[in-house]
Amino acid sequence: MTPITKEAIRALPKIELHIHLEGTFSKEYVCQLAEKLDVPLPHDKEHLFSFTCLAEFLEMLDWNCSLIRNAADAEQLAYHFAEYAKEQGIVYAEVILNPTHWKNISLDVLVPSVLAGFDRAAQDGLPDCRLMVSLLRTQSTKTAAETVDWLTAHPHSRLIGLSVDGNEEAAESNERFSPLFAKAKENGLHLTAHAGESSGPEGVWEALQLLQAERIDHGVRAMDDERLLEYLKDNHIALNVCFTSNILCNIFTEENHPLKALFDYGVPVTASTDDPHILVDTMCYELEHIASLYGWGMEELIRLQYNAVEACFCPKEKKEMLRKKIEEFESRC
Numbered sequence: 001m002t003p004i005t006k007e008a009i010r011a012l013p014k015i016e017l018h019i020h021l022e023g024t025f026s027k028e029y030v031c032q033l034a035e036k037l038d039v040p041l042p043h044d045k046e047h048l049f050s051f052t053c054l055a056e057f058l059e060m061l062d063w064n065c066s067l068i069r070n071a072a073d074a075e076q077l078a079y080h081f082a083e084y085a086k087e088q089g090i091v092y093a094e095v096i097l098n099p100t101h102w103k104n105i106s107l108d109v110l111v112p113s114v115l116a117g118f119d120r121a122a123q124d125g126l127p128d129c130r131l132m133v134s135l136l137r138t139q140s141t142k143t144a145a146e147t148v149d150w151l152t153a154h155p156h157s158r159l160i161g162l163s164v165d166g167n168e169e170a171a172e173s174n175e176r177f178s179p180l181f182a183k184a185k186e187n188g189l190h191l192t193a194h195a196g197e198s199s200g201p202e203g204v205w206e207a208l209q210l211l212q213a214e215r216i217d218h219g220v221r222a223m224d225d226e227r228l229l230e231y232l233k234d235n236h237i238a239l240n241v242c243f244t245s246n247i248l249c250n251i252f253t254e255e256n257h258p259l260k261a262l263f264d265y266g267v268p269v270t271a272s273t274d275d276p277h278i279l280v281d282t283m284c285y286e287l288e289h290i291a292s293l294y295g296w297g298m299e300e301l302i303r304l305q306y307n308a309v310e311a312c313f314c315p316k317e318k319k320e321m322l323r324k325k326i327e328e329f330e331s332r333c
């Protein structure tokens with residue numbers, strides 16, 4: 001097997017399934033937008049993405065998103081993401097967008113523009129990117145229902161799923177949003193949910209049972225429930241784990257993070273980056289870091305990509321193409 005090097009990790013065809021568009025603003029693009037709009041930066045460029053707590057982190061995300069005020073800039077942000085994906089050797093990505101963060105642009109303009117940006121990127125030979133729209137756990141049922149109504153009325157081949165994120169302590173959202181997830185499913189959308197990050201294994205159970213989630217974003221607290229681990233393994237339900245994000249958000253330390261234990265148990269885990277630019281993380285860095293920490297070789301990193309192929313929401317033929325790309329890479333290792 002090829003040894004782990006930066007070049008080998010870059011060359012590995014990678015799949016990103018847990019990434020928020022809100023976390024893909026580069027400092028350069030933020031500065032460019034702020035200058036164009038004549039909005040002062042909250043910190044100097046070097047410290048633009050500094051934060052000391054979750055509240056500050058969310059405030060910064062919202063501030064970045066507030067700079068997107070028209071279709072062209074939203075389209076460009078999506079295109080920039082596809083460029084980043086190419087640079088990282090990502091061959092396919094499913095990106096989460098939560099409309100509640102975007103105060104200065106309506107859903108009606110934002111989503112079609114992002115989809116147009118992904119379309120243009122694909123035409124230019126950049127990686128295939130799809131979109132999942134997310135509800136916020138603390139938003140009202142009424143506004144969440146309006147979002148789902150909009151999504152189901154505007155089908156698009158790149159609009160593939162409904163998600164939910166935000167404060168997992170708002171566990172009652174599972175029950176409130178259950179009919180909305182059911183409606184999305186009836187209309188052909190796939191379902192994913194953030195759970196088992198700050199909530200315990202019960203958060204994962206509820207996402208599976210009340211929201212019918214097909215896979216879980218984070219889900220790392222499943223480690224505390226053997227029955228749940230068995231269930232995830234037997235039913236091939238993937239956990240999209242974001243190692244660096246969990247460390248930076250004080251969910252786990254590097255020493256007690258359960259990624260390796262989940263992997264060894266046979267739960268289908270994938271490696272994702274959550275909010276790459278804001279967390280100063282990239283897909284290549286994430287894999288390099290995990291491999292060096294766990295003493296993993298290319299074999300384990302390839303396994304993570306196969307897990308992601310199984311878990312992704314694209315059509316069967318596309319999945320087959322992705323699997324072939326990884327097999328070809330593997331045969332050269």
Ligand SMILES: [Zn+2]
Nearest residue numbers: 018194217274
């Ligand atoms: Zn996330």
